[in-house]
Amino acid sequence: xxxxxxxxxxxxxxxxxxxxxxxxxxxxxxxxxxxxxxxxxxxxxxxxxxxxxxxxxxxxxxxxxxxxxxxxxxxxxxxxxxxxxxxxxxxxxxxxxxxxxxxxxxxxxxxxxxxxxxxxxxxxxxxxxxxxxxxxxxxxxxxxxxxxxxxxxxxxxxxxxxx
Numbered sequence: 007x008x009x010x011x012x013x014x015x016x017x018x019x020x021x022x023x024x025x026x027x028x029x030x031x032x033x034x035x036x037x038x039x040x041x042x043x044x045x046x047x048x049x050x051x052x053x054x055x056x057x058x059x060x061x062x063x064x065x066x067x068x069x070x071x072x073x074x075x076x077x078x079x080x081x082x083x084x085x086x087x088x089x090x091x092x093x094x095x096x097x098x099x100x101x102x103x104x105x106x107x108x109x110x111x112x113x114x115x116x117x118x119x120x121x122x123x124x125x126x127x128x129x130x131x132x133x134x135x136x137x138x139x140x141x142x143x144x145x146x147x148x149x150x151x152x153x154x155x156x157x158x159x160x161x162x163x164x165x166x167x168x169x
Contacts, residue, residue: 015079019044020088030076035059037075038085046086046115057143060116060123061085067123086115089122097164098122101156109147117143121157129161136161
């Protein structure tokens with residue numbers, strides 16, 4: 007059996023440059039989890055439908071299961087592991103804990119990263135706008151009310167400050 011041809015690439019993840027030698031068909035999700043050990047980003051549906059694998063690429067939310075790692079060279083990638091600074095939780099992480107915005111926890115990292123991306127895109131003015139902005143992230147446990155409350159708290163406490 008022939009070994010698949012690998013390519014060398016550099017990915018900037020959570021502010022750190024990572025050198026990888028991987029097949030060109032490896033998804034960003036698999037590069038994060040399997041090659042770099044960043045398992046906070048979850049593999050849910052592997053079809054871009056659930057949002058468990060949401061990361062920020064150049065500040066925009068993407069489903070990491072739907073893009074190849076090689077396509078993200080030269081871009082800044084932020085995962086759930088990269089949100090906290092100096093052991094200080096990101097305000098969204100703290101709000102999710104405060105509002106018990108998770109049950110099983112499987113979708114939580116994708117929900118938090120998506121919420122951070124949503125607030126970077128725009129400041130939602132209502133719970134309806136929060137729900138709409140978070141609609142690409144599914145929660146099998148139905149913790150949506152708590153998720154909306156957590157996002158609303160961060161919106162209200164930051165008052166258009168940079169998150």
